[in-house]
Amino acid sequence: MLKIEEMKLRATLFLLLQLIFELSSCTHLRVIPGSTLELPCLSFQTDFDETSITWKFNGEDIDAQSQSGSVRVKKDGSYLSISPVTAANEGGYACLVKSNKIELIRIYNITVDASIGYTIKVEEGSTVHLPCHFPRDSPVLANALWFKETDGGKRTKLNLEDDSAGDDKRLDLLYPFDYDQTMVLKDTTMEDTGIYYCESADGEKLSTVYIIVEVGPTTTPYSCTRFPTAWEPCQDENSRTGEPILQESMAEFSMNLYSYIRESYPSSNVLFSPISISGLLSHLLLGARDHTRKAIERAVCVPHDFHCVHFQMKKLREKLASSLQMASQIYYSPQMNLSESFINQSIEFYEVEPTRLLENSTENTQMINTWVANKTKNKIRHLVDFVSPSTQLMLLNAVSYSGQWMVKFEPKPKKGMFTKLNGDMVKVPLLHHQKYMAAMAYVVELKAQVARFALSGDSSLYILLPRSNKVTDLQQVEERMTDTAVLQMIEHMRTIPPQHIEVTLPQIKLDAQPDMNLLIKKLGLASLFEDANLCGLYTEERVVLDDARHRAFLTLNEQGVEAGSVTSVSFSRSFPAFTALRPFILLLWSDQAKVPLFIGRVTDP
Numbered sequence: 001m002l003k004i005e006e007m008k009l010r011a012t013l014f015l016l017l018q019l020i021f022e023l024s025s026c027t028h029l030r031v032i033p034g035s036t037l038e039l040p041c042l043s044f045q046t047d048f049d050e051t052s053i054t055w056k057f058n059g060e061d062i063d064a065q066s067q068s069g070s071v072r073v074k075k076d077g078s079y080l081s082i083s084p085v086t087a088a089n090e091g092g093y094a095c096l097v098k099s100n101k102i103e104l105i106r107i108y109n110i111t112v113d114a115s116i117g118y119t120i121k122v123e124e125g126s127t128v129h130l131p132c133h134f135p136r137d138s139p140v141l142a143n144a145l146w147f148k149e150t151d152g153g154k155r156t157k158l159n160l161e162d163d164s165a166g167d168d169k170r171l172d173l174l175y176p177f178d179y180d181q182t183m184v185l186k187d188t189t190m191e192d193t194g195i196y197y198c199e200s201a202d203g204e205k206l207s208t209v210y211i212i213v214e215v216g217p218t219t220t221p222y223s224c225t226r227f228p229t230a231w232e233p234c235q236d237e238n239s240r241t242g243e244p245i246l247q248e249s250m251a252e253f254s255m256n257l258y259s260y261i262r263e264s265y266p267s268s269n270v271l272f273s274p275i276s277i278s279g280l281l282s283h284l285l286l287g288a289r290d291h292t293r294k295a296i297e298r299a300v301c302v303p304h305d306f307h308c309v310h311f312q313m314k315k316l317r318e319k320l321a322s323s324l325q326m327a328s329q330i331y332y333s334p335q336m337n338l339s340e341s342f343i344n345q346s347i348e349f350y351e352v353e354p355t356r357l358l359e360n361s362t363e364n365t366q367m368i369n370t371w372v373a374n375k376t377k378n379k380i381r382h383l384v385d386f387v388s389p390s391t392q393l394m395l396l397n398a399v400s401y402s403g404q405w406m407v408k409f410e411p412k413p414k415k416g417m418f419t420k421l422n423g424d425m426v427k428v429p430l431l432h433h434q435k436y437m438a439a440m441a442y443v444v445e446l447k448a449q450v451a452r453f454a455l456s457g458d459s460s461l462y463i464l465l466p467r468s469n470k471v472t473d474l475q476q477v478e479e480r481m482t483d484t485a486v487l488q489m490i491e492h493m494r495t496i497p498p499q500h501i502e503v504t505l506p507q508i509k510l511d512a513q514p515d516m517n518l519l520i521k522k523l524g525l526a527s528l529f530e531d532a533n534l535c536g537l538y539t540e541e542r543v544v545l546d547d548a549r550h551r552a553f554l555t556l557n558e559q560g561v562e563a564g565s566v567t568s569v570s571f572s573r574s575f576p577a578f579t580a581l582r583p584f585i586l587l588l589w590s591d592q593a594k595v596p597l598f599i600g601r602v603t604d605p
């Protein structure tokens with residue numbers, strides 16, 4: 001006679017067999033990007049003993065603890081939530097149920113339908129952006145192709161490569177050779193109405209956009225009479241909330257900017273100073289009105305009614321004055337007289353008087369490069385190659401940091417092998433110490449080994465080391481670096497007591513000039529180049545931005561502020577090791593001001 005227990009098991013097994021049959025033919029789902037997907041593991045109640053459920057994506061375990069990122073395991077694994085769905089989520093998902101004697105697998109196959117459609121209505125004569133995006137998981141080797149459907153369903157390839165028209169091209173890619181393949185269509189006419197397709201060079205459909213051009217209202221001539229000339233005063237300079245608002249904005253802005261930078265520079269060395277870029281945009285914000293003001297506020301992540309933004313920026317800059325050598329300036333055309341209130345407030349809040357350009361291009365180029373060299377103590381001597389004689393407005397920013405470690409590294413230079421993303425090895429000078437005092441932890445949320453090194457000037461250097469030198473591991477860390485995750489990481493690392501670790505780093509020297517014009521567009525500020533409202537800066541006629549530059553320079557060599565106890569211990573292996581001889585991400589954080597000074601990535605030291 002069968003025991004009750006056994007009968008129950010048989011019954012369950014029978015049920016399971018049926019289910020497995022039902023489920024093994026895996027479920028195919030097509031979803032559109034941006035949607036939310038919830039995948040149940042079991043669609044029925046079970047009373048399995050000690051059931052454990054794990055989820056896999058394309059064969060790799062999904063971290064059930066992680067509550068950041070778009071893929072989350074919910075209710076002990078009973079379902080998986082993906083929100084928002086992106087092309088990166090495409091693939092096979094498996095749910096594994098393990099109980100004492102039984103294993104069950106349910107498989108989903110998710111296809112993300114990128115051929116999502118957009119309908120955009122525009123007024124005649126305006127500029128429109130047609131969205132199109134490559135999936136993130138493969139490198140961009142060629143630009144996408146754009147087609148327009150003409151009468152009778154015929155498709156015509158649009159010619160975006162033709163440079164003969166110069167800057168007056170009506171059609172152009174916003175960011176050539178980028179994951180973002182958005183097309184710009186300027187001066188729209190009624191004939192532009194129609195359906196546009198974006199496809200990869202091998203015919204993969206990326207997006208469909210339906211453009212409807214409408215007759216616009218008769219446009220009123222440009223006039224600044226409706227707008228106040230000065231920025232409104234900060235009513236409450238002593239408010240306790242001002243500083244945290246700006247810190248929060250800065251963290252959010254920094255991580256947004258990093259996500260745009262990594263999209264444009266997926267595998268090279270990267271360095272930028274979010275705080276100085278935000279400072280420069282905030283300076284321009286002083287003169288921005290109406291839609292341009294809103295757009296800049298959105299870009300730098302400050303609330304719209306935060307009148308004290310400039311006052312808080314001033315306080316922040318004063319705090320950081322000793323740690324950064326920063327040159328930030330607005331240059332303008334010799335044909336313009338900026339409004340007096342803008343000049344006064346620039347001096348008050350940003351401690352600079354915007355500089356009028358000279359009539360001579362060569363002299364302008366020299367003037368700017370000399371100014372940069374002076375302001376950065378000759379660390380950066382070159383920022384512009386040429387200043388166009390028609391320039392109305394330029395935003396320039398150069399920032400350099402030469403920090404010192406609180407504990408010195410061994411003075412004896414050593415060399416070691418650094419493994420690049422493609423597996424190639426390069427010989428690099430090293431910073432090495434057998435028992436350095438630093439905090440170290442594996443940060444699950446970021447999937448990275450993190451070490452925190454104290455620097456002079458109340459700052460810390462965080463080095464985030466992905467699991468391997470593979471580009472996918474680097475991307476995984478970068479994708480998880482949201483402002484929340486980074487702030488949590490910093491909080492967490494502060495609680496970890498420093499310990500003796502054996503540290504090996506390549507000597508850090510980064511000098512980078514990310515394309516600011518491109519970043520400004522990615523920040524949603526393309527209108528600065530086209531139809532800005534800068535009525536607080538200049539009232540006579542419309543001015544637009546011609547050029548923006550940012551250059552960042554960072555060195556950390558073996559010297560430190562305090563002599564470390566460089567003792568030669570022969571049993572060095574008894575200390576845990578932190579070895580960054582493969583691509584890593586660095587974050588230079590001001591502990592005093594609680595803002596990021598620099599963010600960078602080293603893939604080829």
Ligand SMILES: *[C@@H]1O[C@H](CO)[C@@H](O)[C@H](O)[C@H]1NC(C)=O
Binds near residue numbers: 091110
């Ligand atoms: C998912 O479906 C696609 C298209 O039908 C197929 O090419 C792919 O091999 C399937 N993947 C899995 C894991 O079943």
Ligand SMILES: *[C@@H]1O[C@H](CO)[C@@H](O)[C@H](O)[C@H]1NC(C)=O
Binds near residue numbers: 335336337
């Ligand atoms: C700018 O100001 C100067 C001196 O105040 C004046 O001579 C010049 O005409 C002004 N230029 C314009 C374009 O208003």
Ligand SMILES: *[C@@H]1O[C@H](CO)[C@@H](O)[C@H](O)[C@H]1NC(C)=O
Binds near residue numbers: 340341344
């Ligand atoms: C700008 O500052 C100068 C000198 O302090 C002052 O005379 C002038 O009235 C100020 N102008 C405005 C518009 O605030």
Ligand SMILES: *[C@@H]1O[C@H](CO)[C@@H](O)[C@H](O)[C@H]1NC(C)=O
Binds near residue numbers: 360361362363
């Ligand atoms: C511009 O300045 C340079 C150097 O001072 C000089 O050689 C050149 O002739 C000037 N050009 C014009 C058009 O004045």
Ligand SMILES: *[C@@H]1O[C@H](CO)[C@@H](O)[C@H](O)[C@H]1NC(C)=O
Binds near residue numbers: 373374375377378
């Ligand atoms: C920068 O310019 C100022 C004023 O002209 C001068 O006093 C200073 O020595 C210069 N600094 C450097 C590093 O050239």
